[in-house]
Amino acid sequence: MTVRFAGNELKELISEAAQGEKYPLAKLISELERPDSFEFRKLLFQELQNAGFTGERSLTIGFTGTPGAGKSSLLGEISTSFLNTAADKKMAVVAIDPSSHISGGSLLGDRTRLSLPTRERRIFFRSQPSQLELGGLNPYTYHVIRLLRCFFDLVFVETVGIGQNEIEVSKLSDLSFLVMVPLGGDQIQFMKSGIMEVPNAFILNKCDEESLARASYHTLSTTLEFLKDINPGGSIPPIFLTSVKTKKGITELLDFILSQRPVINRKSETILQLNKWVKSEYGNFGLSVLGELQISETKSFEDWEILFKTEIAKKFK
Ligand SMILES: Nc1nc2c(ncn2[C@@H]2O[C@H](COP(=O)(O)OP(=O)(O)O)[C@@H](O)[C@H]2O)c(=O)[nH]1
Ligand SMILES: [Mg+2]
Known part of the structure; x- marks a missing residue:
């Protein structure tokens, strides 16, 4: 080939x-x-x-939440603020966007047209159509993120949907945000699906008015009280109140992101993603074959892929 x-x-x-x-x-x-x-x-x-x-110092940040919560708009605001503040850094945004294969465009299209100079070298946008599940990570997302980490200090991943996608994104992210809207009733929904335990931080967007912001903060922090029993420090995750309309909370949000350091162990990530790929391509049989390999060593995904395929070929000889 x-x-x-x-x-x-x-x-x-x-x-x-x-x-x-x-x-x-x-x-x-x-x-x-x-x-x-x-x-x-x-x-x-x-x-x-x-x-x-190596991409080792790059930070991967997940932005998940219901469609319309304002994830793309927020990322647009963050980009603008980023250009003005973090002069020595570069950021990329990958939007996994189920509508882009229909429209041929990207949900971030509006945003890029709105405020970002396309010749700006410190910011890169990409939208990936999700091929398998609605709003889910597609099989190539992981590799695209690996590539972007090599060139960008911050790599944002925006996904649409509730549930499994959030969990998949959080596995790839050093920091994951759940973006919600005030009094949207999502909070209860998320609670039910156990999703409140996944994000490291919450964003209540569309807090255009102070009274709304205060009420929403109260509701959410009360809802999250139960995490005190689960979290090691006995605390609840940070909650950011933002408004794209009034620019409230954007600087605070970016400052927080910039203060974070990568936490994902890349070796475990490789093994995890390898397992995911093997399961989707070869099912449980593949997983048992993979289990026979000595995966305690550090190898690239591709080297493992070759080893695994050789092993599979042997089984069918
Ligand atoms: N009033 C208000 N509208 C917002 C805010 N943020 C986003 N929107 C609007 O909400 C809609 C959905 O935003 P979008 O960023 O596409 O949401 P996404 O689906 O989560 O990416 C758009 O019409 C935005 O203009 C906000 O803070 N306040
Ligand atoms: Mg969007």
């Missing part, structure tokens, strides 16, 4: 992407998202590692 970008061409694309060039980075991502991208992916991540791009 031929790989579209290899050798010097790949090196070139990587170095341009690292400088914040949007088109080369978009090309790398598109190539990663192709169903037959394994050979390319292997080369890409090898090359990145050789060039010293």
Whole structure:
């Protein structure tokens, strides 16, 4: 199989992407998202590692919550604020957007048109159509995030939906936010699905008026009291009150994000994502084969993938 970008061409694309060039980075991502991208992916991540791009210091931030809560709008505001404050940093946003394969556009489209200079090298937007589940992470999301971590200090992942998606995103995120609207009744919904235990922090957006903000804060913090019994420090997670309309709370939110450090152990993440991939492609049989491998060593996802496929091939010999 031929790989579209290899050798010097790949090196070139990587170095341009690292400088914040949007088109080369978009090309790398598109190539990663192709169903037959394994050979390319292997080369890409090898090359990145050789060039010293580990992504180890990058922070991944999940933004989840019901459609319409204002996730995209907030990310737009955060971007604007980011451009004015964090001068030495770069951020990327991946929106996993079930509507983009229908409309051909992105929910972030409005936002980018609204306020962000497209030539700005410190910010990158990407929307990924979710192919399998509505609003869920698609099979390539993880690899795209891995790539973005190599070039950006902050990588935001926006997903739509309630339930499983939040959990999937939180597994990839150093910090995950649940975005809600005041008095929306979501709080009860989320409680029921056990989702309140997943996020590290909450955002009550659309707090356009102070009285609304106060009432909502009270309701949510009371609802979250039960987490005191579960959380190690006996505290409830931070709650941010924001309004895209009045710009309330945006700076505080960004400051908080910038103060956080990566917490996800990348080795465990690789194993977790490997398990997820094996389960979806090969089911329980695959998992038992994977279980026979000595996965205590540190290897790249691709090296594990090769080992696993070799093992599977042996079974069918
Ligand atoms: N009044 C008000 N409207 C907002 C606020 N944030 C977002 N919206 C509006 O809510 C709608 C949905 O926002 P969007 O960012 O697309 O939500 P998402 O589906 O969570 O990404 C849009 O019409 C926004 O203009 C806010 O703080 N106050
Ligand atoms: Mg959105």
